[in-house]
Amino acid sequence: GWNAGLGFSPVSTFAGTFDGLGHTISNLTINRTTTYVGLFGQTTSAAVIRNVGLVGGSVKGSGFAGGLVGFMNGGTISNSYSSASVIATSTGNAFAGGLVGYMSGTIGNSYATGNVSGTGAGGKGVGGLVGYMTNSTVSNSYATGTVSGLGDYVGGLLGQGATGAVIRGSYATGNVSSTRNNVGGLAGIDSTGTEISDSHATGGVTGTGNNVGGLAGQSSATITNSYATGNVLATGSGSTYVGGLVGYSSSGGSISDSHATGSVTTTGTTGSGFGGLVGVSWGGISNSYATGAVNSASTDAFVYVGGLAGQMAGAGAIISNSYATGNVTSSGTGQNVGGLAGQAGNVSDSHATGNVLGGTYVGGLVGYSNSVSNSYATGNVTATVVQPYGIGTIAGGLVGFVDSATITKSYATGAVSGIVNVGGLVGWLSASALSNSYATGAVSGTSNVGGLVGHGNQAGATINTSYATGLVTGSSNVGGLMGFAENGSSASGNSYWDTTTTGQSSSSGGGTGLLATALMKQQASYSGWDFTSVWVIYNGNTYPLLRPFMQSLTVTANDAGKVYDATLYSGGNGQSYSGSPDFSHLYGTTNFSGDSQGAKNVGSYTLTPNLYSDQQGYIITPVSGTLSITPAALT
Secondary structure, three states, X not given: OHHHHOEOOOEOOEOOEEEOOOOXXXXXXXXXXXXXXXXXXXXXXXXXXXXXXXXXXXXXXXXEEEOOEEEEOOOEEXXXXXXXXXXXXXXXXXXXXXXXXXXXXXXXXXXXXXXXXXXXXXOEEEEOOEEEEOOOEEEOOEEOOOEEEOOOOEEOOEEEEOOOOEEEOOEEOXXXXXXXXXXXXXXXXXXXXXXXXXXXXXXXXXXXXXXXXOOEEEEOOEEEOOEEOOOEEEOXXXXXXXXXXXXXXXXXOEEEOOEEOOOEEEOXXXXXXXXXXXXXXXXXXXXXXXXXXEEEOOOOOEEEEEOOEEEEOOXXXXXXXXXXXXOEEEOOOOEEEEOOEEEEEEEEOOEEOOOEEEOEEEEOOEEEEEEEEOOEEOOOEEEOOOOOOXXXXXXXXXXXXXXXXXXXXXXXXXXXEOOEEEEOOEEEEEOOEEEOOEXXXXXXXXXXXXXXXXXXXXXXXXXXXXXXXXXXXXXXXXXXXXXXXXXXXXEEEEEEEEHHHHOOOOOOOEEEEEOOHHXXXXXXXXXXXXXXXXXXXXXXXXXXXXXXXXXXXXXXXXXXXXXXOOOOOXXXXXXXXXXXXXXXXXXXXXXXXXXXXXXXXXXXXXXXXXXXXOOOOEEEEEEOEEEEEEOOOOO
């Protein structure tokens, strides 16, 4: 071949301005065993490259390989692109990128479409656009090629980002795979002081090592307004930290206003930390969501599997205003499995709707938690394994195990099944206060089975102003509110269960059973409850509902009129609304009350709308209209 098969000799140490003026270079071919390969092998901080395109061709070298630049030591690239394939054979620092191998400068409005691969076992830093970047910014740029590597740090756009690496308004669409650690749809790894914003990845991601994510494999970055849609698959026998958006979010990192929609699947029999959004996070998650199913085959004792996060590790790892909708399945025997998070210290204003299956410490929202507020879960929960320390399966419609914390203004509606310590809301309540909460799902187990709490332990374990309505079945220690209360745990007299629907006439630790469902649907039955700021009830139609999940709605009855005809009036003339309500949450839209109902004689009468709502609906303020019956004409 040309030049003894070596192809083009890269321009070395370029320090000037190269303006392609929109022209292209076709079929650039470089085939070398050296480093610093690309159209420009090396550029300095003074280099400016713009308005040029590489069409087709291939670039191959040992390392520091890029279609346009191999080693970019400062400077800028703008309005440029490459469709050349890039291969790096190094078993050390491969640093291969579709456009640039190594960079410490800026790239803007540029892209790469060629496939990029690191073929050396252990070769690090392979990216669809850039292999390695430090103190650099990539903005408004993208990569679409397939990216593969045999080493750490492989990403659809960026392989490895060191301190000061910033990605803004950029994306990658190619599939990404690696046999080692830190694999991401956009970035393999982003280090401390980095940023990913307004960016996304859509390719599938496959890894056999640790830290595998739909957007980033490992991140210490602040991630905002970004997303991933590709499925994430970890096939290693012991892969850990796998997430739909981020595999491992380390200290200093955070995720906000972001989401993932792909499924997350791990096939190894060991490993832990698997989540629909993030596998493990040491930083907070806010205003974010995940919709993909999460499936783990790991048999580790502490598996940490969640619809949003596998494990929230550390004091700053708080989940707020976030949700997950995918089913969560942990087919092994491990603990800490939840519809939102496997383990989380603090969760607020969040929810999960997927079904959850796990070994033990299983919850519709969280498997193991310290604090939950203004949150809910609607999926069915199943725990299959007796915990190895002999304290049961531990399953709850909201939380499996709660320790030295609080649960307030929260609810669960899914059915819960387990063996021991099974509750409609909480499986095991340890030295924790539960208040202003409820559960409506059916609960089944062998022992320590309760409509609200399976097992209450220690004096601080208390239940106040809460209720349960779901059918409760078991063999021993079965209660309408709490299955088994010990060591001073208790339920106050102003916590209730429906003895008709639960099928239970008693409850361990206290509480009040109401014999008729009709009594449970009357505000007067609930002594000491706050129906002004916490609860709302539609007498005769609903159990108490929590206000934090409902919107205010004013419903005004339209005026009506008729001429006297000696018949009794019934119904109304429709109503108007203060907003645009979701009618799937409104009931009784044709029902009216007031002295208009049954009115016959001439006069004015009150016409009051008689609507009610479910838990995800409305706090209704009814405004009456007027029925006017006018005299009939004399004949």
